[in-house]
Amino acid sequence: MERGANALLAFAATISASLLAAIVLTVITGWGGDDLGAFFFWSVPFGFFLGIVAGVAGRRLTHPRLAATVASALGALAGLLWTVVVALLLGGYFFAFGFPVLLAWMAGGAAGLAAGAGLESPRALRVARIGAYGILGLVLVLLALTPVIALILEDEPDLVAHVRAGTPEPQTTDLAYRALDQVAVVSVTQNDPLVLEIQLADDATGEEHRRVRAWLERSPLVERVDD
Numbered sequence: 734m735e736r737g738a739n740a741l742l743a744f745a746a747t748i749s750a751s752l753l754a755a756i757v758l759t760v761i762t763g764w765g766g767d768d769l770g771a772f773f774f775w776s777v778p779f780g781f782f783l784g785i786v787a788g789v790a791g792r793r794l795t796h797p798r799l800a801a802t803v804a805s806a807l808g809a810l811a812g813l814l815w816t817v818v819v820a821l822l823l824g825g826y827f828f829a830f831g832f833p834v835l836l837a838w839m840a841g842g843a844a845g846l847a848a849g850a851g852l853e854s855p856r857a858l859r860v861a862r863i864g865a866y867g868i869l870g871l872v873l874v875l876l877a878l879t880p881v882i883a884l885i886l887e888d889e890p891d892l893v894a895h896v897r898a899g900t901p902e903p904q905t906t907d908l909a910y911r912a913l914d915q916v917a918v919v920s921v922t923q924n925d926p927l928v929l930e931i932q933l934a935d936d937a938t939g940e941e942h943r944r945v946r947a948w949l950e951r952s953p954l955v956e957r958v959d960d
Contacts, residue, residue, distance in 0.1 A: 743849020751841025765831025808846030
């Protein structure tokens, strides 16, 4: 079978591997479960792109032993470049992703291009199709269930700071970084451009909680702070 005739396989393998890697990363980090929908949205054009690339690369990679390795490396590089493209398009909102999307897209790109352009034997292609389409179906089911699972498992933020409407994005981002420097603050999530969800350390004292809240309330950028 000629390499380069597997654009659909490259598309399916890219998306399934990217989403599977993203779900694993959200489980490991404990963050970003509610970002998987946006990640899937941006993974679809990435899959289309690698499907096109697979059609070209498959005809160029003729060495039977090196084809899969070279295709994987090119796919990982494509994942890196795609991350840069998405970051440029989203601007500061890119940092709202709660898990390292770079790793997920590099893994998806490597798997997608290897499956679509690096395989030659009918048996290997059959296994790749079963894996890619099967995992894609499973991942889509898990994706549908992830918001429910994340809602059950995710810790509620200790403090929620509501930034004043009209605040420039760079100032809000700077406020989030400065909040991370406060004692007992372990994470700051910005799922909404004007809302900072702040998680304190498990052993944070009541006094530390009050100090962080008071610091936020003193900021001219903050309209109100909720516990």
